[in-house]
Amino acid sequence: MAIPVAAMEQAPIDWEVPEVQVGLWADAWVRFRRNRLAVVGLTIITFLIVVALVSPLLVHFGLLANPIKQNVDSIETGPGVNGHLFGTDILGRDTLSRLMIGSEVSLTVGLLVQAIIFPIGLTIGLTAGYFGGRIDNLLMRFTDIWYAFPDLLFVLVVVSVWRLSGSWFFQLIPIFGAIALVNWVGLARLVRGQVLSIKEKEYIEAARSSGSPPLKLILRHLLPNSLGPIIVTLTFGIPQAIFLEAVLSFLGVGIQPPQPTWGQMVADGVEAIYPNPTGVVFPALAIGFTLLAFSFIGDGLRDALDPRMRR
Amino acid sequence: MLVRVSGVYKHFPVGGFGGLAVRAVDGVDLEIRRGETLGLVGESGCGKSTLARLITGLLPVTAGSIVFDGQDVTRIRGARLRRVRRRMQMIFQDPFASLDPRMTVGDILQEPLDNFSIGTLRERRKRVQELLRLVGLNPNFTNRYPHEFSGGQRQRIGIARALSVNPSFIVCDEPVSALDVSIQAQIINLLQDLQREFQLTYLFIAHDLAVVRHLSDRIAVMYLGKVVETADRNDIYDKPQHPYTKALLSSIPVPDPMVEKGRAPITLKGEIPSPVNPPSGCRFHPRCPIARVPGVCSEVEPPLEPHGAVDQVAACHFAGQF
Numbered sequence: 001m002a003i004p005v006a007a008m009e010q011a012p013i014d015w016e017v018p019e020v021q022v023g024l025w026a027d028a029w030v031r032f033r034r035n036r037l038a039v040v041g042l043t044i045i046t047f048l049i050v051v052a053l054v055s056p057l058l059v060h061f062g063l064l065a066n067p068i069k070q071n072v073d074s075i076e077t078g079p080g081v082n083g084h085l086f087g088t089d090i091l092g093r094d095t096l097s098r099l100m101i102g103s104e105v106s107l108t109v110g111l112l113v114q115a116i117i118f119p120i121g122l123t124i125g126l127t128a129g130y131f132g133g134r135i136d137n138l139l140m141r142f143t144d145i146w147y148a149f150p151d152l153l154f155v156l157v158v159v160s161v162w163r164l165s166g167s168w169f170f171q172l173i174p175i176f177g178a179i180a181l182v183n184w185v186g187l188a189r190l191v192r193g194q195v196l197s198i199k200e201k202e203y204i205e206a207a208r209s210s211g212s213p214p215l216k217l218i219l220r221h222l223l224p225n226s227l228g229p230i231i232v233t234l235t236f237g238i239p240q241a242i243f244l245e246a247v248l249s250f251l252g253v254g255i256q257p258p259q260p261t262w263g264q265m266v267a268d269g270v271e272a273i274y275p276n277p278t279g280v281v282f283p284a285l286a287i288g289f290t291l292l293a294f295s296f297i298g299d300g301l302r303d304a305l306d307p308r309m310r311r
Numbered sequence: 312m313l314v315r316v317s318g319v320y321k322h323f324p325v326g327g328f329g330g331l332a333v334r335a336v337d338g339v340d341l342e343i344r345r346g347e348t349l350g351l352v353g354e355s356g357c358g359k360s361t362l363a364r365l366i367t368g369l370l371p372v373t374a375g376s377i378v379f380d381g382q383d384v385t386r387i388r389g390a391r392l393r394r395v396r397r398r399m400q401m402i403f404q405d406p407f408a409s410l411d412p413r414m415t416v417g418d419i420l421q422e423p424l425d426n427f428s429i430g431t432l433r434e435r436r437k438r439v440q441e442l443l444r445l446v447g448l449n450p451n452f453t454n455r456y457p458h459e460f461s462g463g464q465r466q467r468i469g470i471a472r473a474l475s476v477n478p479s480f481i482v483c484d485e486p487v488s489a490l491d492v493s494i495q496a497q498i499i500n501l502l503q504d505l506q507r508e509f510q511l512t513y514l515f516i517a518h519d520l521a522v523v524r525h526l527s528d529r530i531a532v533m534y535l536g537k538v539v540e541t542a543d544r545n546d547i548y549d550k551p552q553h554p555y556t557k558a559l560l561s562s563i564p565v566p567d568p569m570v571e572k573g574r575a576p577i578t579l580k581g582e583i584p585s586p587v588n589p590p591s592g593c594r595f596h597p598r599c600p601i602a603r604v605p606g607v608c609s610e611v612e613p614p615l616e617p618h619g620a621v622d623q624v625a626a627c628h629f630a631g632q633f
Contacts (some may be wrong), residue, residue: 023456024413202409205369210472211393211399211425220422224413 002280028228031304038300040253044293055100062122065094068258076276083251093208095279098260099286105168105261106290109176109240109245118234122223124184125191129199130218139193147185155244156183159253168259175248176256179241189292190233200302201225214258228305238289244289262287313480313512314343319375319385323499325582325587334586337536340373348506350527350544352520352559353518354583357492358536359516360404364485367401379480388456397427399444399474404485406465410457410466416443416468417453423475442471446501469500480512487522515572518620520563524548529622532556534596536586542623552577552618552625554601554633557578574597593628601633 032038058064065084074082081087086095095291128139158178164170198204199222207221248254249263257264262283269279312583319339322332330533343349347622365385366377372385384395403409417439424435440450445468448494457465466486473481485500487495499522506513517523523530524544531541532555540553551557554582558577565571578596590597593610602608607628617623619628625631 023415024458027319060435204402205364206401206403206409206469206472207411207422209367209369209396209399211389211391211396211426212422215428216426220414221411225411302439 002283027310028301028304030301033302035300037296039302041293041296041300044101044289045297048103048107048290048293048305051100055097055103059097059101063098065138067097067260069093074277076272077277079278085134085278086282089279090272093260095265095282099262099282100266102260102262102265102283103286105172105221105249105255105259105292106245107241109172109179110242110294111239112172113176113179113183114234114237116176117237118230119183120180120184121187122191122230124188126218126222127196128188129192129195130214130222130274133198136192139188143185143188146182149182150181152244152247153247155179156251156253159248165256168255169259171255171259175245176241179244183237183241187230187233187237190229191226194229195222198222198225216287231300232302232305239294240292242287242294312342312517313345313380314341315376315378316366316482317343317361317376319362319365319371319377321358321365321370322373324447327396331587334536336365337586337589339533339536339538341531341541343512345479345526346510346512348526349517351514351516352518352530353533355518356583356586356627357533358586359518359533360484363401363482363514363516365521367397367399369401369403369481377448382442382453387603397476398478399453399482400476400478402466402469402481403482403485404487404559406462406469408490409469410465412457415454415456416460418451419468420475422471423472427476429476438475442475443468445505446471450555455622462490462587463497466490466494466498466572467501470498470507471504474505474509477509480509481589482514484516485518486515488517488519492531495522498612502526520559532559535584535589537594537626539595539627540623540625542620546620546623550619550631552623552629552630553595554599554629556625557633558600593626595627603630604628612624629631 055064071088074084074088075091075092076087076090077084079085079087082098084094086099087223088094089098124139124143128136155175155178158181159174163175164173200267203222204217208215211219245254245261246263246266249261250267252262252267265283266280266287269276271285273280317340319336321336322334322336324330324332324608339362341349341362351359353363356487361370365372368384375385376383379395379399382395384392387395410416414422420439420442424438425432429435430438436453437452439453441581443450448464448467448471457468460468463503469486486502487498490498502513503526505511513526515523515526524564527544528548530544531538532547532553533539534555540547540551540556542552547556548560551560558579561574561576565574577600579600581598583625584594584597590609592607592611593599593602593613596602596608599608611628613628614625615624615626616630618625618627
């Protein structure tokens with residue numbers, strides 16, 4: 001179909017706009033980089049991811065001590081003794097190696113839980129917010145019911161009832177399943193709130209009057225415009241999930257040995273905290289720094305993406 | 312006749328018990344003729360913008376019918392309503408809120424073309440550039456984001472979007488009230504040029520009476536959810552029949568200080584009443600300077616009837632008697 005061409009003489013070109021040409025996402029990235037703590041956090045996490053990916057290889061090629069190899073001759077040594085940079089634990093296993101290998105569990109839990117939460121919370125929140133009325137009511141009451149479960153208790157029950165054996169990843173499935181089940185609620189509520197406020201904006205009305213069907217409104221307008229706070233919430237959810245997994249492992253219902261995890265290492269270390277405090281201190285520091293780094297990133301993202309901060 | 316609004320009501324329930332509702336639009340009859348500009352004026356909160364959204368089908372009506380080009384738009388929805396939107400577009404009040412901040416100007420302008428599958432992808436791209444040129448913007452700005460533009464430029468983008476699908480009718484919901492006065496003139500001239508160029512019909516909503524007088528062929532005055540007077544532009548300014556219209560007109564400042572000094576604008580007493588619980592009878596009577604017959608103005612609701620000039624209707628028991 002031919003487009004009717006306006007037979008109008010060329011109108012004068014309006015005032016120029018400044019030469020810069022950045023989208024809001026690129027703009028947010030610039031602001032994020034200006035936040036020193038956020039960059040520190042990002043560096044720590046990047047380093048951690050590299051460690052998690054590389055350390056199994058290092059163990060494989062003998063460059064790093066085997067994290068599950070026991071050695072009765074050097075039990076609970078302090079740092080630096082017998083070539084163990086961070087010392088050994090109650091069974092004589094190398095603490096540094098266990099820390100490095102343990103990072104994969106923590107990172108996997110943190111990231112995968114968010115990966116499960118994201119589609120659930122997004123779908124429920126978008127549907128409830130966009131359609132409103134009875135659908136909204138139904139979905140939100142359902143959400144309230146989930147919200148009423150005490151987090152830790154629920155996770156403990158699920159994890160002790162439903163156990164999978166096998167590799168650590170298999171064992172993790174009930175854990176992040178349970179954590180995700182109690183944590184999607186917050187995201188669903190946030191998304192619903194976002195959609196409710198953005199739905200009233202004039203550009204949504206404009207899109208509707210341009211003939212955009214509902215699915216397009218949701219995916220093209222509502223979703224991109226509510227993504228900022230969603231990303232922030234997911235980022236803050238990562239340390240929460242990591243912490244919850246550490247708690248479970250500390251209590252002995254998390255990943256089973258021999259796979260090392262930080263929570264388990266703290267639990268093991270506590271037994272010998274007087275002769276060898278480093279057995280608790282190093283895994284605790286690892287947990288602490290990881291949580292802190294994710295929180296810094298979350299703060300940075302929030303400041304970078306917050307529409308009220310926009311010029 | 313392009314648009315015929317008859318007996319249209321829009322009540323927004325205010326929750327709670329007792330069925331209270333904001334009667335934003337409370338029985339409006341209005342006609343918009345092909346090729347004309349109908350100016351719609353009234354105080355803030357009188358239901359102008361709600362009426363605009365009802366006419367464009369963005370809000371469902373509570374009761375009444377709106378016939379656009381022979382089709383009652385209140386009885387269709389979904390895909391059929393979307394098809395009507397190709398001939399009926401809207402320009403929004405706030406140029407800072409009406410463009411999606413996450414989309415480039417090119418995508419914003421192309422969206423309606425995509426929705427109605429107009430032309431091939433290449434033709435659409437070309438059309439977008441043509442639209443930008445048409446509203447006086449640099450056609451190379453397609454990959455810029457809205458926040459890089461000024462208010463006037465953004466409003467031009469909004470106008471280009473409304474024009475993109477070649478509509479015959481455009482509802483302009485206070486398109487200049489958010490802009491600087493100098494920019495207002497440019498946008499108004501652009502709207503007039505476009506109307507001449509494409510034989511557009513406008514419903515032009517505003518609270519700036521000077522702007523409306525400049526643009527409109529006919530003018531309708533709204534008060535608290537109802538149209539109280541409709542007439543030809545000159546008739547309504549020269550001999551208003553409704554006391555509210557007269558009060559509204561007398562509030563326009565005269566640019567000549569000598570005239571302005573000797574002028575006594577009619578000041579209305581009191582606030583605009585709540586649309587949840589409008590006054591009985593003529594809803595203007597508590598503030599009306601001429602409501603003198605007790606038992607009439609406060610009891611009987613005046614219908615819109617011919618008064619004064621040809622084509623002039625007013626809803627007042629004592630139309631023209633002041």
